[in-house]
Amino acid sequence: MIRATDEWVTFERHFQQIIQLSAKTVGQNRLVYSPSWVKAQAALIQFGQQAGLTAMVDHYGNVYLDFPGEDDRVIATGSHMDTVRNGGKFDGLYGVLGGLQAITMLKTRFGAPRHTLRLISFSEEEGSRFNTTFSGSKYYALHQSVGSLSDQNGISFEQARSQAVEQLQAINHVMVKRPALPISFTELHIEQGPRLINAHAAIGLVSGIVGQRRWSVTVHGTSNHAGTTPMNDRHDALQAAVTIIYQLNELAHHLSPNLTFTVGQLTVSPNTSNVIPGTVQFTIDARHADDHLLDRFEQLIGETLNRQTDPHIKYALKRYVQDLPATFDANLLARNQQLAQQLSLTSQVMVSGAGHDSYVMNQVTPTTMLFVPSEGGISHAPTELTYPADLKNGIQLLMASLHAQSY
Amino acid sequence: MIRATDEWVTFERHFQQIIQLSAKTVGQNRLVYSPSWVKAQAALIQFGQQAGLTAMVDHYGNVYLDFPGEDDRVIATGSHMDTVRNGGKFDGLYGVLGGLQAITMLKTRFGAPRHTLRLISFSEEEGSRFNTTFSGSKYYALHQSVGSLSDQNGISFEQARSQAVEQLQAINHVMVKRPALPISFTELHIEQGPRLINAHAAIGLVSGIVGQRRWSVTVHGTSNHAGTTPMNDRHDALQAAVTIIYQLNELAHHLSPNLTFTVGQLTVSPNTSNVIPGTVQFTIDARHADDHLLDRFEQLIGETLNRQTDPHIKYALKRYVQDLPATFDANLLARNQQLAQQLSLTSQVMVSGAGHDSYVMNQVTPTTMLFVPSEGGISHAPTELTYPADLKNGIQLLMASLHAQSY
Numbered sequence: 001m002i003r004a005t006d007e008w009v010t011f012e013r014h015f016q017q018i019i020q021l022s023a024k025t026v027g028q029n030r031l032v033y034s035p036s037w038v039k040a041q042a043a044l045i046q047f048g049q050q051a052g053l054t055a056m057v058d059h060y061g062n063v064y065l066d067f068p069g070e071d072d073r074v075i076a077t078g079s080h081m082d083t084v085r086n087g088g089k090f091d092g093l094y095g096v097l098g099g100l101q102a103i104t105m106l107k108t109r110f111g112a113p114r115h116t117l118r119l120i121s122f123s124e125e126e127g128s129r130f131n132t133t134f135s136g137s138k139y140y141a142l143h144q145s146v147g148s149l150s151d152q153n154g155i156s157f158e159q160a161r162s163q164a165v166e167q168l169q170a171i172n173h174v175m176v177k178r179p180a181l182p183i184s185f186t187e188l189h190i191e192q193g194p195r196l197i198n199a200h201a202a203i204g205l206v207s208g209i210v211g212q213r214r215w216s217v218t219v220h221g222t223s224n225h226a227g228t229t230p231m232n233d234r235h236d237a238l239q240a241a242v243t244i245i246y247q248l249n250e251l252a253h254h255l256s257p258n259l260t261f262t263v264g265q266l267t268v269s270p271n272t273s274n275v276i277p278g279t280v281q282f283t284i285d286a287r288h289a290d291d292h293l294l295d296r297f298e299q300l301i302g303e304t305l306n307r308q309t310d311p312h313i314k315y316a317l318k319r320y321v322q323d324l325p326a327t328f329d330a331n332l333l334a335r336n337q338q339l340a341q342q343l344s345l346t347s348q349v350m351v352s353g354a355g356h357d358s359y360v361m362n363q364v365t366p367t368t369m370l371f372v373p374s375e376g377g378i379s380h381a382p383t384e385l386t387y388p389a390d391l392k393n394g395i396q397l398l399m400a401s402l403h404a405q406s407y
Numbered sequence: 408m409i410r411a412t413d414e415w416v417t418f419e420r421h422f423q424q425i426i427q428l429s430a431k432t433v434g435q436n437r438l439v440y441s442p443s444w445v446k447a448q449a450a451l452i453q454f455g456q457q458a459g460l461t462a463m464v465d466h467y468g469n470v471y472l473d474f475p476g477e478d479d480r481v482i483a484t485g486s487h488m489d490t491v492r493n494g495g496k497f498d499g500l501y502g503v504l505g506g507l508q509a510i511t512m513l514k515t516r517f518g519a520p521r522h523t524l525r526l527i528s529f530s531e532e533e534g535s536r537f538n539t540t541f542s543g544s545k546y547y548a549l550h551q552s553v554g555s556l557s558d559q560n561g562i563s564f565e566q567a568r569s570q571a572v573e574q575l576q577a578i579n580h581v582m583v584k585r586p587a588l589p590i591s592f593t594e595l596h597i598e599q600g601p602r603l604i605n606a607h608a609a610i611g612l613v614s615g616i617v618g619q620r621r622w623s624v625t626v627h628g629t630s631n632h633a634g635t636t637p638m639n640d641r642h643d644a645l646q647a648a649v650t651i652i653y654q655l656n657e658l659a660h661h662l663s664p665n666l667t668f669t670v671g672q673l674t675v676s677p678n679t680s681n682v683i684p685g686t687v688q689f690t691i692d693a694r695h696a697d698d699h700l701l702d703r704f705e706q707l708i709g710e711t712l713n714r715q716t717d718p719h720i721k722y723a724l725k726r727y728v729q730d731l732p733a734t735f736d737a738n739l740l741a742r743n744q745q746l747a748q749q750l751s752l753t754s755q756v757m758v759s760g761a762g763h764d765s766y767v768m769n770q771v772t773p774t775t776m777l778f779v780p781s782e783g784g785i786s787h788a789p790t791e792l793t794y795p796a797d798l799k800n801g802i803q804l805l806m807a808s809l810h811a812q813s814y
Contacts, residue, residue: 191635192632192634192635193632193634193635193636193637193640194636194637194640195637198640210634212634214680214681223788224784224785224786225599225600225760225761225784225786225787226667226669226671226692226694227599227600227617227619227667227692227694227759227760227761227762228598228599228600228759228760228761228784228786229600229601229667229760229784230600230601230602230665230667231659231660231664231665231666231667231668232664233600233601233605233784236669238652238670238671238673239652239656239670242649242652242653242656242670243653245645245646245649246649246650246653249646249649252638253638257638257639258637258638259638260633260634260636260637260638261638262633262643262680262681262682262683263645263646263649263684264633264645264675264678264679264680264681264682264683264684265675265678265679265680266645266673266675266678267675267678268671268672268673268674271671271672271673271674272671272672273621273669273671273672273690273692274621274669274671274692275669275671275787276669276671277670277671283680285633285634285680285681287633287634352634352635353632353634353635353636354632354634354635355634377631377632377635377636377640378631379631379632379635380632380682381630
């Protein structure tokens with residue numbers, strides 16, 4: 001029997017081993033199918049096999065670690081192994097290693113469960129290498145394939161995938177398999193926002209994921225000389241863009257304080273200090289739990305563009321992301337709330353502002369998520385931080401939840 | 408005696424010969440000391456020598472073509488040979504070949520003048536290759552040298568200069584010399600703006616050049632996740648920049664309709680659609696004939712930055728260009744006005760919104776400029792256009808002005 005302290009030492013060691021794979025870069029870099037990603041998934045298979053779990057790898061490089069139960073029904077947990085460029089230590093990896101830790105501790109304490117326990121490490125969620133997101137969970141849950149995409153070095157998804165996955169499938173005692181779907185999925189994740197910290201809560205019980213839309217707006221004005229063109233004879237694309245963004249920010253605020261509105265990308269052409277901008281392209285990201293409110297905001301964007309008065313400036317609006325809001329399973333949520341109380345963990349129910357593999361899994365099986373606090377609300381950055389005590393709280397609640405479902 | 412039509416055919420041929428040097432690029436590309444720039448200055452020397460003028464080249468590659476008079480006093484005209492990247496056909500080159508044409512026609516019609524007539528083709532005015540402007544006229548008029556600068560390929564100014572200038576100085580019968588300053592300087596140039604076209608005027612009589620300042624503004628906010636960060640917990644650098652630009656545009660408009668205000672360059676970091684911008688850097692270009700008004704606008708910029716209320720967003724303001732307004736010689740202007748009337752050319756007095764070699768020459772000698780209309784007000788672009796009739800009008804007025812001063 002492993003002593004409790006030893007178990008956490010193992011968890012720490014697993015974490016360090018995978019984090020060290022990015023030791024030579026700024027932040028964590030495990031872009032899907034990259035050498036460090038292969039090493040990380042291979043290390044995870046090794047951790048699972050050492051703990052006595054059965055390892056499977058499918059054709060997309062999703063890793064499954066099963067602790068077989070009395071029947072074939074599966075209670076699954078997990079998250080994704082990939083990171084954004086220069087990412088943090090906890091996004092994705094916490095749910096993978098935390099899930100492994102919970103299953104290992106259940107195995108040690110309670111032995112074989114009624115239903116099979118499964119840890120899933122999805123290949124890719126972030127969309128940082130190829131212009132596609134959630135390709136791992138979409139392959140598993142929805143049997144969706146990625147089309148012909150290439151990364152910024154011109155390497156195709158297919159080439160990268162086959163080379164990387166071959167290496168994982170060649171590991172001793174690894175089954176090549178996409179196993180059947182589970183009867184529930186629980187994802188442990190860092191919040192990536194400041195709400196738990198601000199509320200002094202230990203656990204976020206996630207009731208769903210906001211709907212999300214993204215648009216690109218292109219403003220075509222006239223590029224000209226900054227000194228010789230009178231102010232009343234200009235068609236300045238940047239001033240037009242600034243006016244629109246300023247107005248949309250006000251409109252978003254009045255529509256709902258819970259509507260997030262972000263202009264994250266803006267490029268100016270020709271982008272020279274003494275030339276009036278001729279073209280500006282910018283993105284709008286808006287999210288809310290109510291899809292009708294996003295409809296209304298999209299309408300307001302169109303009205304705002306139409307309201308501009310200079311006939312020499314042309315606007316093009318294109319929606320390129322439209323993800324509907326997701327509502328997670330109410331029963332799992334209610335049970336997690338009870339279990340948190342029993343463990344004396346302060347919790348709050350919240351809607352996730354970010355997409356997760358759970359968004360995809362929720363389409364095929366009852367799904368729930370557990371959040372732990374992110375210091376400073378910072379994520380997708382090397383300074384991403386969750387303290388060990390908070391990491392343990394999340395794993396303990398996950399363990400209780402898996403126990404309640406499987407034993 | 409050359410017939411009038413032959414003279415204009417020669418002018419057209421000169422023009423075509425130099426424009427053809429950029430035949431394989433988009434627009435005109437004669438960056439200082441580049442191969443096409445060397446060919447252009449060499450061709451100009453050949454044109455001058457064929458017309459019986461004395462050619463000189465100084466150490467910066469400024470070309471001087473003299474038609475010696477009875478005394479050593481010099482009446483000069485000219486402009487610059489370099490272009491911006493992908494520039495137009497007329498900016499700079501018109502003043503060079505138009506000046507040569509005017510002197511050649513005076514020589515043919517009237518023979519040797521009282522004062523020496525000089526055409527100057529300045530090496531560089533645009534600042535497109537090295538981070539310095541007016542280096543040709545500053546070397547000639549102010550004896551100023553360029554420090555250690557390199558172009559974007561890492562080639563130093565000194566290396567580029569010495570290799571290019573050697574080739575010009577090796578041409579037969581070329582004197583290596585920086586000659587004495589003239590007693591007046593007249594620059595013929597396209598307007599690069601729409602005012603003459605809008606006013607249906609043939610000639611712009613330039614009374615001076617606006618004062619010009621440029622600032623860079625850096626906005627430091629906090630980069631964070633676009634979905635998980637509540638709106639009231641954001642320090643969005645782009646929204647802050649948008650608010651400032653929006654407010655400054657209003658303030659500039661109220662301060663004076665003649666104040667030009669341009670935000671030409673704006674960069675967002677990290678510039679990703681689903682990440683709240685952490686840093687935004689932008690430039691402000693402001694120009695006006697009254698330097699006190701620019702003082703006042705600079706004060707308003709500072710006040711606007713100080714008025715912003717989020718203590719987590721920091722602003723840095725840095726002025727990196729401050730050129731005082733220039734007032735050109737009143738006597739030359741008045742005479743040009745009379746001469747335009749005598750030639751039945753409609754003219755209007757105007758302040759130039761762009762810098763010119765005349766800005767530098769005006770510091771050492773009585774200076775004036777003549778503008779001709781720019782179709783559509785377009786400049787620094789391949790579509791830059793002035794019709795032949797307007798080109799001839801400018802050259803004829805220049806010829807009359809040089810005649811009145813030299814004979």
